Amino acid sequence: MANPKTNFAPAIQVFKPHRASLPPLIPYLKEFWRRRAFAIELSRFADKAEYLDSKLGKVWLVMNPLLLAFVYFLLVTVIRGGSTQKTGLSTLAHILIGLFTFYFASNSINGGALSITAGGRLILNQAFPRALLPLSSSISAFWQFLPTLPVYVLVVVIGKVFFPHTQIPGLRLSYLWAPFIILCVGITGYGMGLLFATMNVYFRDTNKLLSYITRIWLYSSPVLWRPEILHGWHKIFLYINPLGPSLAATSDVWIEGRTPSLGMLVGSVVWALLAVLIGGYFFVSRERDFAVRI
């Protein structure tokens, strides 16, 4: 008879012909929640396996975006024709925090996009809610993102010592908004990861396309430029970008030291919800088809 441990999963499961439609959502979400440890451990073990031999490997995770930020900083200041002491550090800080946050989302999307096609054996031989695999990629992206925050703080603190006239604020209450915005970025990244993971099952070159999309996306996001340069109807470019509001809010919190505007906060939440609902719908309604197509 059914084992008492199966309380969460329905004791009786019925498998019917698959049409591109959602499975019963409540059992799916219960099973998803019950198996969350799998996604967490999968991410932890993948990380462990990757950096088992190289202790420097983890340092590179931080160094890579840090060096990239310096490159972009040079580029931006050269194009603009130099900057004063007052604006120089804040430009660097803005690029740093923007790039770190952007990379959190894009790592989550890129990792998620590959998670299904790379997890072929697992998908062919085990039944579980497939949305756990992109989740595992998002968790990995988060653990890569986290150590970049102290690096940001370190750069700003050192910068403030050498350039006391900078605009960058010290400790502010506005920093309390940071976890909320990071959560929005994380959910947006996960949702888009689900969407691209589904696409990658049907078109295997999606991830190649994705690398171009990511680059264009970065340039059109308020990372290398300040959100304040957009005025009037141009502000629409912030709102139609899934990461626009949350990156603008990031800049408000970390660089301006103020509470993000209501528009940006609502925009961040709306994009997070849209991403996870649309991505989730595409993914979950097609995931029973994945085993056939892999």
Place this chain on the structure above:
Amino acid sequence: MPEELAIRIEDLSIKYKINIDTKKTLKNAVMRASKGEKVRTRIVEAVKHLTLDVPHGSVLGIVGANGAGKSTLMRAIAGILPPTEGQITVNGKISTLLALGVGFNPALSGRDNIILGGLASGMTRAEIEEKTEEIADFAALPDGFIDMPVRTYSSGMYGRVAFSVAVNMTPDILLLDEALSAGDASFKEKSFNRMRELCAEARTIVIVSHALQTVNDLCDSAIWMHKGNMLAKGKPEAIVDQYLKFLDVGTLPSNLEDM
């Protein structure tokens, strides 16, 4: 579904569409669309109109030549492949061993992989942590190997760990695909005994095997599949006999010596 049934399969058909021509890429799709070409595909009917009841506590063997649809049927019962027609009802927690070492990461130790494999098959963290020692003991690897990376294992050792994870999970229904071939003679005997234990605990087991003696020894019923059809169902000895006659090799020792 009647209470005493673990698995009920009603008029199950599974078809695949296989893409013959090119890789499935966006580029190819656009190129084809611009030339007005269609993708050449082939439909493979892996399982055709199969109806079967498996009661709780029974051990069912599935025999058949390559391409008979055995593995497809197992994946459908596990809920991995959706049916094309018909339906499958399963009552109980399923554990699968359809391929060895699924979810294993070769760079990690055997112990880490036991945890990963257990979580992949649906155990909670507490359950698998409680059982890790037991599973490691069951695998009985040579000194210290359990804490070494799996990539350093021989294929036999790899199979032992994978098999140990699957049979120590206390599932209601266990699906095994060619799994009993893991390890050496002594491990085979051990896994055989473990299988008997599971049978004695009234768990439902479905075994796909080419080792026909296993089917004879362990199963209390068997089916013979050929090209997606179920040709016969009945006592294992009778089914194995028919299958061997069909293969036109008689009861050669070579088919029976491999347990």
